Amino acid sequence: MSAQVLVSRPPAPQSLPPESRPVHSVEPAYNSGEHTSSGLATSGFRTAKYLLEEWRQGGDTSYYQADSDRDCSERLRQEAKRLAAECEARAQRSQADSTRRLGERLLDIHYWRAELERETRDVTAETGQLLQQKSRLERALDATEIPYSIASDNLQCRERRVGAELVRDGVELELLREVELIRNVQDLLKRTLDQTIQQIRQNRDAKEKLEMDWSDKVEAYDIDNKCGHYNNQSTEIQFHHHSSKFEDNTSTPESWAQYSHENIYKAERERMASINLRSLIDNILQDTAEDLRSQCDVVNSAFARRCEEVEDVKRKLEDHLQKTLKEIGGQENNIAALKQAIKDKEAPMKVAQTRLYQRSYRPNVELCRDPVQFRLVSEVGELSESVEYLKQKLEESEQSLRNLEDTRMSLEKDITNKANTLFIDREKCMTHRTRYPVVMKLTGFQ
Structure with missing residues (x-):
């Protein structure tokens, strides 16, 4: 059975040279060879011992560790002193700033x-x-x-x-x-x-x-x-441990x-x-x-x-009304003359028609279409046509008379309406418009 040797000290700092760094672990030493103890003579003793080289390395490691600890302590003291001075100066600068x-x-x-x-x-x-x-x-x-x-x-x-x-x-x-x-x-x-x-x-x-x-x-x-x-001598200053925390609702400059x-x-x-x-x-x-x-x-x-x-x-309408009244009188006379002309054509028509009627009784071959017959037929046609023309003209004249009467009534009505219009526009509207406000009132100054 073999035993493994471990170093109980912490490892050396990284600043030491590689060859001076302590050995963290060594290979176990085995008792072998011609001086090997065995049997009952070695009973009760450990079977694995450190070698001489291992013992020397352990001593060197302790030396190096002591030197390293002293150097680290001295360095820390210097750094602490310097840090205290720097913190004081920084505190003063910070307060002044x-x-x-x-x-x-x-x-x-x-x-x-x-x-x-x-x-x-x-x-x-x-x-x-x-x-x-x-x-x-x-x-x-x-x-x-x-x-x-x-x-x-x-x-x-x-x-x-x-x-x-x-x-x-x-x-x-x-x-x-x-x-x-x-x-x-x-x-x-x-x-x-x-x-x-x-x-x-x-x-x-x-x-x-x-x-x-x-x-x-x-x-x-x-x-x-x-x-x-x-300042540092003020009596109102005190600790506020949570005051250096930024609030969530703070703003930036x-x-x-x-x-x-x-x-x-x-x-x-x-x-x-x-x-x-x-x-x-x-x-x-x-x-x-x-x-x-x-x-x-x-x-x-x-x-x-x-x-x-x-x-x-209105003046023109009054003039037209006078002329229309005069024309109505003339048209009434014209209608009377036309009626008389139509009546005057009755006698010639009777004569022509009677002649034709009597000549229709001519016997046999005497019932001839002679020029007289043609002229009598033409005369009846002419008289009938003349009567028709006169009756047509009479109807037109009577219609014209009725139109004139309507025109007269319309003119009289228009004249009355225009007189009413003049009264409304002049007496009512234009008089009322004299109350229209002036510019100063419309601009809000009054």
């Missing part, structure tokens, strides 16, 4: 706080001016009710025109355009008013965000200012500055939108007032032209 960075942070906070305060003042002033424009829009919207009622009343009055006078003339077209224009103006003013209310709400929201950001920065400034005055920048940018954007909206409101009120007054003048001119036209047509 933190204090400096706190000062820089205070400058940044002060800058953004001043910018937020300035923008808040600007937004507040702009919101006040926009509120004044909102009041103008409301007054202008109320002022459009009078033109709308006037135009609607004009259209309703003109619905009372009678007969052919109930026509879609230029006045009605202009009145319809006026009503449509007023409705469009009202819709535009309502949309602009809604947009103004929405812009005021957005301005106030932007102001609220600015004020909240400003308030947070005031609080942060006080906290950082207090932190900047702490870039996102912190970007947040305030975005708030100011949004506020400036809303303020510029408010300024543009105020300018737009001025233009809208001015343009709508001018458009309404211009359309009012167009309608008044159309009324004037229409009244002149109706008056002229």
Whole structure:
């Protein structure tokens, strides 16, 4: 049986030369050869012993291990002393750098706080001016009710025109355009008013965000200012073991500055939108007032032209009525003459037909188609044709007389209707239109 020898010391450091490193394990020594002990003489003794070379190697290993431990200890002492000095210097540098960075942070906070305060003042002033424009829009919207009622009343009055006078003339077209224009103006003013209310709400929201950001920065400034005055001799300092942990909701310097920048940018954007909206409101009120007054003048001119036209047509109708009455008298005389002419053709017709009747009794061969017979037949035809022509002309004359009578009645009715139209347009509509509001009222200044 053989025994294996193991080294109980830890291995030598890696810095030792390869040939000086201790042997971790050696091959077991066997007792063999001529000095081998065997039998009862070696009973009770170990059978495997260290060799002399192994004993020497074990001693060398102990020496090298002691030298290595001393070198390591001395090196650790030097490194600890140096590390303590470095840590002290680093702690002082870190504290000084933190204090400096706190000062820089205070400058940044002060800058953004001043910018937020300035923008808040600007937004507040702009919101006040926009509120004044909102009041103008409301007054202008109320002022459009009078033109709308006037135009609607004009259209309703003109619905009372009678007969052919109930026509879609230029006045009605202009009145319809006026009503449509007023409705469009009202819709535009309502949309602009809604947009103004929405812009005021957005301005106030932007102001609220600015004020909240400003308030947070005031609080942060006080906290950082207090932190900047702490030092190693301060009495308020203490351990806070979990304070060095980053919170999940913390921001970065870039996102912190970007947040305030975005708030100011949004506020400036809303303020510029408010300024543009105020300018737009001025233009809208001015343009709508001018458009309404211009359309009012167009309608008044159309009324004037229409009244002149109706008056002229009325005079012409009266002239035609006089001529028609005169023509009716002439046509009545013509009808009487035609009737007499038809009556006058009865006697010649009787004579011709009697001759033909008597000659039909001629005996035998005497019943001849002589020229006399042909002429008598032709005479009856001519008389019949003449009577037919006269009767046809009589019917046409009677129809013409009836037409003249209808025309007379129509002319009289038209004259009456046009007199009613003139009364409606002049006395009702044009008088009512004198209450049309002026430009200053339509622009919301009154």
